[in-house]
Amino acid sequence: MSESIKNMFSRVARKYDLLNSLMSFGTHNSWRKKAVKLSGAKSGMSVLDCASGTGDFAIEFAKITGPNGKVIAQDFCKEMLDYIKPKSLKHNFNIEVSVGDVMNLEFEDNTFDIASIGFGIRNVDDPVKGLSEMTRVVKNGGKLVVLETGQPNGLFRLLYKIYSNTVIPLLGFLVSGNFSAYKYFKDSAAKFPYGDDFVNLLKKTGNIKTCRYYPQVLGVSFIYIGEVNK
Numbered sequence: 001m002s003e004s005i006k007n008m009f010s011r012v013a014r015k016y017d018l019l020n021s022l023m024s025f026g027t028h029n030s031w032r033k034k035a036v037k038l039s040g041a042k043s044g045m046s047v048l049d050c051a052s053g054t055g056d057f058a059i060e061f062a063k064i065t066g067p068n069g070k071v072i073a074q075d076f077c078k079e080m081l082d083y084i085k086p087k088s089l090k091h092n093f094n095i096e097v098s099v100g101d102v103m104n105l106e107f108e109d110n111t112f113d114i115a116s117i118g119f120g121i122r123n124v125d126d127p128v129k130g131l132s133e134m135t136r137v138v139k140n141g142g143k144l145v146v147l148e149t150g151q152p153n154g155l156f157r158l159l160y161k162i163y164s165n166t167v168i169p170l171l172g173f174l175v176s177g178n179f180s181a182y183k184y185f186k187d188s189a190a191k192f193p194y195g196d197d198f199v200n201l202l203k204k205t206g207n208i209k210t211c212r213y214y215p216q217v218l219g220v221s222f223i224y225i226g227e228v229n230k
Contacts, residue, residue, distance in 0.1 A: 002125060008181045008184065009077040012176045015175050016080065019176060020056075022175065023168055023172075029056060029060075031216050031221055032057050032118060032147060033060055035118070036057075036064060038145075039061075041061055041114055043064065044065065044066065045064075046070040046071075046111065047062075047065060047069070047072070047114045048071075048072050048074060048107065050074050050115060051074075051120025051121070052073035052075045052097075052118075053081075053118075053120070054080055054081075054084060056118070057117075057147070058072075058095050059095065063093070065094070066094075067094055070096070072097070072098055072112075073096070074097075074098040074099075074102070075097075075099065075100075076099065078099050081097045081099065103125065103133060105133045109137065111139070112137055113138070113139060113143070115134040115135070115137060115144055116145040116146070117146055117147070117148075118148075119148060121146060121148055122148060122188050122192040123188065131144070131146075131202060132206075135205050135208065135228050138228045141227065142228045143225060143228065144228055146198075146224040147223055148192065148198065149189035150215060150220060151219060152219040153218065154218075164189070168182050195213060195222060210226070211226040211227070
């Protein structure tokens with residue numbers, strides 16, 4: 001991923017969790033919990049969480065995989081990953097961290113039961129390449145789990161657009177002092193494919209047998225669960 005995006009995330013890392021909670025009215029963690037449940041994760045499984053950021057998705061998986069499982073939180077921004085250790089130690093979770101790019105994962109084929117990415121695939125220079133790498137490292141029959149933004153329908157879409165165009169960048173500036181970063185988050189979310197269009201993107205990897213998706217809050221975000229078949 002580009003150096004400019006990496007630098008942007010490093011600048012907002014300290015306030016990232018707070019802003020996520022404020023902008024989503026605290027709902028983003030419930031979306032992660034639901035995605036983990038839908039993934040079929042079980043005790044003892046191995047999970048790779050890509051673009052893990054401050055580790056919220058990885059922590060939710062670690063709650064299920066337990067001490068006999070393995071969760072690796074991977075991100076290209078070390079400053080974001082630095083916030084995982086204190087959060088995971090607080091709950092005694094078994095989480096490893098790894099600095100790396102989802103488009104060039106350092107893991108061997110068929111290593112993990114599940115690969116996940118939450119609100120990160122739209123930041124990847126080549127999303128299909130990133131998704132292909134994720135399916136490569138997942139065992140045959142394993143799961144690819146994606147949580148990403150969407151666009152609501154009807155009147156709520158108009159209200160959400162107003163909120164995204166005004167409140168999100170302003171809130172980002174007031175809390176983090178970085179207007180451009182949260183304008184980027186808003187712009188990238190508005191342009192990224194969702195629903196059937198994102199499933200078509202997934203199918204370009206050639207490694208997804210089936211994929212179901214679950215809209216959250218009238219389509220503000222989507223959970224995608226794909227079965228890997230190589």
